[in-house]
Amino acid sequence: MPKPTKGPRLGGGPAHERLLLANLAVALFTHKSIETTETKAKRLRPLAERLVTFGKRGDLHARRRVLGILRNKDATHELFTVIAPLVELREGGYTRITKTRFRKGDNASMAQIELVLEPVNPKPKSAKKTAAAAAAAAAPVVKPVAAVVEGDVVDDVVVDAPEDVVVEAEAVETAETTEVVEAVDAAETAEVPADDVNPEADATPDAADDAATEGDDK
Secondary structure (H helix, E strand, O other): OOOOOOOOOOOOOHHHHHHHHHHHHHHHHHHOEEEEEHHHHHHHHHHHHHHHHHHHHOOHHHHHHHHHHHOOHHHHHHHHHHHHHHOOOOOOOOEEEEEEEEOOOOOOEEEEEEEOOOOOOOOOOOHHHHHHHHHHHHOOOOOOOOOOOOOOOOOOOOOOOOHHHHHHHHHHHHHHHHHHHHHHHHHHHOOOOOOOOOHHHHOOHHHHHHHHHHHHHO
16 A cells, blocks of 8 residues: 555545545534544544635535535535634634543544634734834825926926925926016016107108108109
8 A cells, every 4th residue: 555645544545534534524514523533633634624615615616526525415515504604704724623532442542623613803913013004004195296397387286295395386486477577567668769769750641741742843
């Protein structure tokens, strides 16, 4: 017989071992707790955990796979309808093994294997992690301010930007607005010197006609 890969082999062969473990799993799912030898309990634990995982999946394919292993409809129904909802929030660790006594006669070590069906109590978070999470949530998000190009006017100011950036943007807008107003005022109030005035350009049409008539007479 080949050497077993995980612990000592139970029964006379692989098929016998599968039947033994299936019967133990049926008893475990039916009674929620059984007492057997420590060796059988340790060999039963991975199989029971795997079957409970199938039960939590809950689909038809998982039910057929469990039924093919257990070969017991009542135990399969108990697993999917009663046990799986109770361990829905638990991530692994569905069984518990407790050593009980030494069997009278052969002095074999006995153990009790049971399903862990207690509600899950989440561990409280440490104060450091809670404070760090709160600080990260309360920290403002700093958005980059667009670069100010000459000729552009900054209308909108980013609320979350630092104060020095906001003040700089407002100063740029004020300076540009002041320059534009000063240029307009200078253009409006500019006066043309008297020497540069062309008297002929300011002459009326009647004066121009009189000057033309005098030239013809001459």
